[in-house]
Amino acid sequence: MTALPPSAWYPVALAADIDPGTANGTRLFDREIVVWRDSASVPHVWEDRCPHRGMRLSLGFVRGDHLACLYHGWQYDADGQCRLIPAHPQMSPPDTIRVPPLASVERLGMLWAHTGVESSGGPPLEERPVRPVRSIAVDCPPEAALSRLGYFSGPTGDDGGSGDWTVAAPAPSLVVVGSGDHAILIGIQPLSTRQCVLHAVIAGPGGDGLRISHWLEEFRLAVEAEAVQ
Numbered sequence: 001m002t003a004l005p006p007s008a009w010y011p012v013a014l015a016a017d018i019d020p021g022t023a024n025g026t027r028l029f030d031r032e033i034v035v036w037r038d039s040a041s042v043p044h045v046w047e048d049r050c051p052h053r054g055m056r057l058s059l060g061f062v063r064g065d066h067l068a069c070l071y072h073g074w075q076y077d078a079d080g081q082c083r084l085i086p087a088h089p090q091m092s093p094p095d096t097i098r099v100p101p102l103a104s105v106e107r108l109g110m111l112w113a114h115t116g117v118e119s120s121g122g123p124p125l126e127e128r129p130v131r132p133v134r135s136i137a138v139d140c141p142p143e144a145a146l147s148r149l150g151y152f153s154g155p156t157g158d159d160g161g162s163g164d165w166t167v168a169a170p171a172p173s174l175v176v177v178g179s180g181d182h183a184i185l186i187g188i189q190p191l192s193t194r195q196c197v198l199h200a201v202i203a204g205p206g207g208d209g210l211r212i213s214h215w216l217e218e219f220r221l222a223v224e225a226e227a228v229q
């Protein structure tokens with residue numbers, strides 16, 4: 001099993017699951033992160049830790065293009081720079097009070113973040129219209145999920161699935177099951193070395209989301225059983 005690269009683009013949410021003006025906490029290789037959208041729908045991914053006293057920013061509130069901490073209300077702008085300390089509203093916060101942002105981008109119906117220190121442009125994947133299916137947590141190493149996706153037969157049934165789909169991995173954390181007008185794209189988010197989340201979208205006009213959702217549950221059962229052997 002090939003280890004996932006520590007410095008790369010990884011999906012952190014289905015784009016449709018993060019509404020404008022909301023924040024959600026998750027993990028990437030055990031790193032606590034907050035995924036949020038400002039009121040203009042621009043996505044951001046940051047360390048999930050307020051520089052003041054360490055409160056999780058994912059518990060806070062979006063105020064326009066700022067994210068406000070729940071504890072003392074400090075507000076951070078889209079670059080992570082602190083812009084307001086409510087207890088000292090006249091004060092201009094120093095540049096050192098800043099939340100480290102991760103490079104992030106929206107692509108293929110998912111929000112992606114880069115785990116390295118510098119990156120831009122997003123994962124090298126061609127954009128195409130997709131529809132969200134679901135995200136599903138899996139209690140197995142991300143590499144095990146990736147490996148099994150590589151030879152899984154795909155869903156069968158009257159949605160067009162033949163049970164004999166082609167599988168490709170155009171990026172370390174993305175598997176495409178099927179091809180052409182009918183494909184399921186599955187992004188793998190490593191929560192840790194032992195757990196992951198699969199984010200699934202459908203590309204093309206075909207595909208039954210409910211059937212694919214059931215297929216993902218079957219896949220989870222199979223890969224989790226394999227992981228404990």
Ligand code: FES
Nearest residue numbers: 050052053069072
């Ligand atoms: S801990 Fe966030 S503002 Fe105090």
